[in-house]
Amino acid sequence: MGHDYEAGKKTAVRIISILAIITIAEVLFALLGKGYIIPGVHFPAVIMGGVMIIMSLVKAYLIVYEFMHMKYEMPGMVRSVLLPLFLLVWGIIAFLYEGTAWKGNRQKVIEKNERSVETLTQPSAETYHADDSH
Amino acid sequence: MADTLTQTNSPMTEGSWDGASRPFKASYGKLMMWYFLLSDAFTFAGFLIAYGALRMSSPTWPVPDFVFSTVPEWLPGSAHHKPLIFVTIMTFILLASSFTMVRAVQEGQQENKNGVVFWMVLTIIGGAAFLGCQAWEWNTLINEEHVSYHTNPFGTHTEYGKYLEGDGHDIEAGDTFQPGDSYLIHNVDGHWHKLKYEVTEGEDAGMTKEMSFGPKAFSALFFFITGFHGFHVFSGVVFLLIICINAASGLYVARKNEYEMVEKIGLYWHFVDLVWVFVFLVFYLL
Numbered sequence: 001m002g003h004d005y006e007a008g009k010k011t012a013v014r015i016i017s018i019l020a021i022i023t024i025a026e027v028l029f030a031l032l033g034k035g036y037i038i039p040g041v042h043f044p045a046v047i048m049g050g051v052m053i054i055m056s057l058v059k060a061y062l063i064v065y066e067f068m069h070m071k072y073e074m075p076g077m078v079r080s081v082l083l084p085l086f087l088l089v090w091g092i093i094a095f096l097y098e099g100t101a102w103k104g105n106r107q108k109v110i111e112k113n114e115r116s117v118e119t120l121t122q123p124s125a126e127t128y129h130a131d132d133s134h
Numbered sequence: 135m136a137d138t139l140t141q142t143n144s145p146m147t148e149g150s151w152d153g154a155s156r157p158f159k160a161s162y163g164k165l166m167m168w169y170f171l172l173s174d175a176f177t178f179a180g181f182l183i184a185y186g187a188l189r190m191s192s193p194t195w196p197v198p199d200f201v202f203s204t205v206p207e208w209l210p211g212s213a214h215h216k217p218l219i220f221v222t223i224m225t226f227i228l229l230a231s232s233f234t235m236v237r238a239v240q241e242g243q244q245e246n247k248n249g250v251v252f253w254m255v256l257t258i259i260g261g262a263a264f265l266g267c268q269a270w271e272w273n274t275l276i277n278e279e280h281v282s283y284h285t286n287p288f289g290t291h292t293e294y295g296k297y298l299e300g301d302g303h304d305i306e307a308g309d310t311f312q313p314g315d316s317y318l319i320h321n322v323d324g325h326w327h328k329l330k331y332e333v334t335e336g337e338d339a340g341m342t343k344e345m346s347f348g349p350k351a352f353s354a355l356f357f358f359i360t361g362f363h364g365f366h367v368f369s370g371v372v373f374l375l376i377i378c379i380n381a382a383s384g385l386y387v388a389r390k391n392e393y394e395m396v397e398k399i400g401l402y403w404h405f406v407d408l409v410w411v412f413v414f415l416v417f418y419l420l
Contacts, residue, residue, distance in 0.1 A: 005240065005243070005244055008240050009237070009240065012233060012236045012237060012240070013233075015236075016229065016230075016232070016233040016236075019229050019232075020226065020229060023222065023225055023226065023229065024222075026419055027218050027222050027419075030199065030218060030418075030419050031199070031217060031218065034199060036199070036217060048420075049420055052415055052419045052420060053415065053420075056411050056412060056414075056415040056419075059411045060408055060411055060412070063232070063404055063407060063408045063411070064404075064408065067232055067235075067236050067404045067407075068400075068401055068404045068405070068408075073158065073160060074158040074159055074160070076158050077157075077158035077160060077165070077168070080158075081168050081169070081171075081172050084172060084176075085172075085175065088176075088179050088183075091179065091180075091183050092183055092186065095183045095184070095186060095187040096183075096186050096187060096190050098187055099186065099187035099188060099189065099190030099191040100190045100191070102187075102190075102191035103190065103191045103192065103193065106191070107193075
């Protein structure tokens with residue numbers, strides 16, 4: 001038990017150090033990719049997003065498996081907690097797709113409004129305001 | 135740890151319905167804490183997915199390293215244009231409090247009362263410090279930048295243009311901008327200073343326009359989601375305080391269950407840290 005305790009202390013220090021390093025890396029990468037560290041350097045949004053998401057998932061894994069001791073639980077318990085979370089994969093795909101569709105539909109409405117204003121024989125300036133967005 | 139679990143000195147007989155049997159070799163309390171956290175994870179995921187959907191549906195979105203670039207004046211350097219620095223400090227405070235929580239649980243497994251209380255007090259201080267930082271951040275956004283859940287003065291340009299007037303802060307008349315550049319509409323004595331600018335390229339070239347507000351979903355989502363997380367931190371601090379006082383009073387010594395209550399609040403506390411990882415990702419990094 002005494003040996004376990006000393007090993008546990010060491011593991012805690014190791015994990016918190018890794019979490020701190022990943023956090024610093026995330027912030028530095030965010031600033032680097034947007035040209036704050038080296039002026040003019042810009043990374044594509046897909047690379048920025050991908051790297052950030054992977055680093056966050058590594059942090060989440062370390063917190064759940066090491067700090068919350070998921071590593072030492074029974075496999076059945078681990079599955080009963082973690083498997084339901086995979087429903088979120090579909091949730092993320094579906095709702096991001098939905099959000100993009102809303103933008104497309106709004107754009108379509110704006111374009112149709114513009115076209116109908118142009119084709120009206122007597123266009124009325126009062127009924128149409130191009131800039132009512134905020 | 136599963137291998138160090140001991141049966142409690144319960145007078146109850148072994149049976150499926152009296153709480154003596156342990157599914158997955160975990161105590162009832164720990165198991166239920168895990169399932170509560172699972173349900174809470176779905177709540178937070180729902181909010182963050184709503185953020186994603188609304189962000190995708192908006193033609194522009196405020197740039198986080200422009201919005202979150204203020205630091206308190208007592209920190210070294212100038213008070214403005216230090217992107218993401220303050221929120222990194224907040225993240226470190228929460229991570230540090232997660233570490234002290236791990237140590238409190240480890241001392242509990244050694245049945246070391248003073249160790250548990252010492253590390254729990256540090257965890258409480260960390261939680262309170264995080265809440266203090268969040269209060270400062272909210273105060274800056276609400277009282278200095280005049281962001282509210284229904285008005286978002288952080289906008290993004292969609293055209294090339296040239297300012298026709300300055301705002302007395304960073305923008306001067308004649309400054310040019312391009313699509314994707316951020317701006318903040320200043321509010322002085324209740325009046326919004328929407329700067330006029332001339333479009334220099336595209337089909338509207340030559341037209342005079344004025345700044346418009348950014349998507350209000352941004353500020354509503356920010357206050358709601360960080361507020362909901364902050365409320366979790368606040369309740370965590372309250373529960374930590376109660377359990378810390380109980381531990382100090384010797385209540386858990388008598389239970390002889392390796393301070394399981396400390397372990398359960400530890401699970402909750404790490405979860406709060408875990409949620410922050412994703413709030414940090416979604417609001418500040420992406």
